[in-house]
Amino acid sequence: MYKVLKELKVELGERSYPIIIGQGLLGNYDLTPWVAGNQVMIVTNETVGPRYLEQAVACFPGKCVDVVTLPDGEKYKDWQTLNLIFDRLLERQHSRQTTLVALGGGVVGDMAGFAAACYQRSVPFIQIPTTLLSQVDSSVGGKTGINHPLGKNMVGAFHQPNIVLIDTDSLSTLPAREVSAGLAEVIKYGLIRDESFLGWLEGNIDALRRLEPDALGEAIYRSCLCKAEVVAVDEREGGLRAILNLGHTFGHAIETYAGYGNWLHGEAVGTGMLMASDLSLREGMIGQKEHERAAALIHRAGLPERPPKGMSPEDFMSRMAVDKKNVDGRLRLVLMRSLGDAFVTADAAPQNLKDTLLEFTRS
Numbered sequence: 420m421y422k423v424l425k426e427l428k429v430e431l432g433e434r435s436y437p438i439i440i441g442q443g444l445l446g447n448y449d450l451t452p453w454v455a456g457n458q459v460m461i462v463t464n465e466t467v468g469p470r471y472l473e474q475a476v477a478c479f480p481g482k483c484v485d486v487v488t489l490p491d492g493e494k495y496k497d498w499q500t501l502n503l504i505f506d507r508l509l510e511r512q513h514s515r516q517t518t519l520v521a522l523g524g525g526v527v528g529d530m531a532g533f534a535a536a537c538y539q540r541s542v543p544f545i546q547i548p549t550t551l552l553s554q555v556d557s558s559v560g561g562k563t564g565i566n567h568p569l570g571k572n573m574v575g576a577f578h579q580p581n582i583v584l585i586d587t588d589s590l591s592t593l594p595a596r597e598v599s600a601g602l603a604e605v606i607k608y609g610l611i612r613d614e615s616f617l618g619w620l621e622g623n624i625d626a627l628r629r630l631e632p633d634a635l636g637e638a639i640y641r642s643c644l645c646k647a648e649v650v651a652v653d654e655r656e657g658g659l660r661a662i663l664n665l666g667h668t669f670g671h672a673i674e675t676y677a678g679y680g681n682w683l684h685g686e687a688v689g690t691g692m693l694m695a696s697d698l699s700l701r702e703g704m705i706g707q708k709e710h711e712r713a714a715a716l717i718h719r720a721g722l723p724e725r726p727p728k729g730m731s732p733e734d735f736m737s738r739m740a741v742d743k744k745n746v747d748g749r750l751r752l753v754l755m756r757s758l759g760d761a762f763v764t765a766d767a768a769p770q771n772l773k774d775t776l777l778e779f780t781r782s
């Protein structure tokens with residue numbers, strides 16, 4: 420009926436939770452042991468709901484399942500749309516025992532998770548991610564939130580799910596552009612912490628773009644493992660966790676500049692990682708060959724390699740000034756000492772940063 424390919428755990432003491440990766444899970448895997456009371460509310464969107472809602476409901480036999488369907492898109496990751504979840508919860512008199520379930524990509528996951536963190540000061544929640552990006556990254560680790568016009572994910576909370584259920588079959592309906600966006604975060608894990616995974620990706624990137632099941636299962640497992648290890652060490656980004664932000668300082672500036680949804684998050688992260696790699700090279704950390712290796716993989720994943728036309732160094736600097744990693748007004752960037760070894764620094768030479776920004780914004 421279903422096949423569990425891999426199972427792992429995010430170790431966070433009494434808030435530890437499993438990540439189940441498999442095929443045929445949607446519609447067949449019993450999630451009721453992870454539900455506190457009798458009530459479940461599934462949060463999904465108008466694209467994912469028609470495809471997978473019925474199967475998701477079947478994962479909660481015997482429970483009262485309510486649904487709220489959000490409009491689809493990064494531009495709806497905002498207060499107004501978040502309120503639709505609270506409206507529904509209150510209209511249906513949901514209590515603190517209701518378990519929220521995110522069924523969709525990272526946008527639905529971040530919003531459902533944030534609603535779960537806030538509703539009646541927090542209710543349990545479950546992640547059922549249906550995009551590659553959400554299966555390898557956003558469903559794990561408990562960062563939840565919404566965007567502000569002036570900055571990505573600027574309002575949010577840490578709130579861990581009870582379980583993450585990853586059905587790789589759901590990726591069969593994902594558009595190719597979204598697959599490439601997900602691959603950006605997969606490549607990220609190789610660049611920040613696992614050089615051998617980078618080697619594996621070089622041999623399997625084409626299979627991943629073709630959604631070959633064995634390759635997908637392995638990439639999702641190794642990505643989740645890397646994220647679970649980092650989150651277990653540093654749940655609230657006091658230190659190590661910031662390496663998961665490789666490419667995001669530049670990437671978030673791109674997303675905000677372009678207008679949410681015009682560049683996919685993964686696309687912006689892909690270009691951002693290329694810029695971070697270029698800066699690591701200028702800083703004398705990685706060599707030309709290593710930079711070219713990172714660049715080649717990003718290229719082969721089908722990701723954009725330049726920021727939007729017209730974006731200037733000043734457009735980057737003004738947006739990066741509100742990056743969440745900054746301390747006392749100092750910009751902190753994630754760079755690479757070598758491929759597979761990232762760290763956070765406030766000490767990049769201003770001229771090198773300027774040169775990277777000039778290089779990537781010249782027409």
Ligand SMILES: NC(=O)c1ccc[n+]([C@@H]2O[C@H](COP(=O)([O-])OP(=O)(O)OC[C@H]3O[C@@H](n4cnc5c(N)ncnc54)[C@H](O)[C@@H]3O)[C@@H](O)[C@H]2O)c1
Pocket residue numbers: 464466467491492493496523524525526527529549550551552553556557558559560561562563572589590591592593594597600601684685
């Ligand atoms: N919380 C975290 O740790 C974290 C990590 C990475 C990214 N994020 C956030 O996640 C968001 C990006 O997530 P995303 O890339 O999943 O985007 P998304 O949620 O917008 O999903 C991408 C598109 O695919 C559609 N879709 C989803 N599942 C589908 C399926 N199985 N078949 C067909 N279409 C499907 C969606 O409706 C949407 O149109 C961003 O807001 C980003 O900031 C959060």
Ligand SMILES: O=C(O)C(=O)C[C@@H](O)[C@H](O)[C@H](O)COP(=O)(O)O
Pocket residue numbers: 556560562571572604656660661663664667743
């Ligand atoms: O989980 C994390 O930590 C990450 O940084 C993962 C990122 O891929 C993700 O995009 C995250 O939402 C970024 O967080 P932010 O704190 O920079 O908004």
Ligand SMILES: [Zn+2]
Pocket residue numbers: 556604667684688
């Ligand atoms: Zn990201």
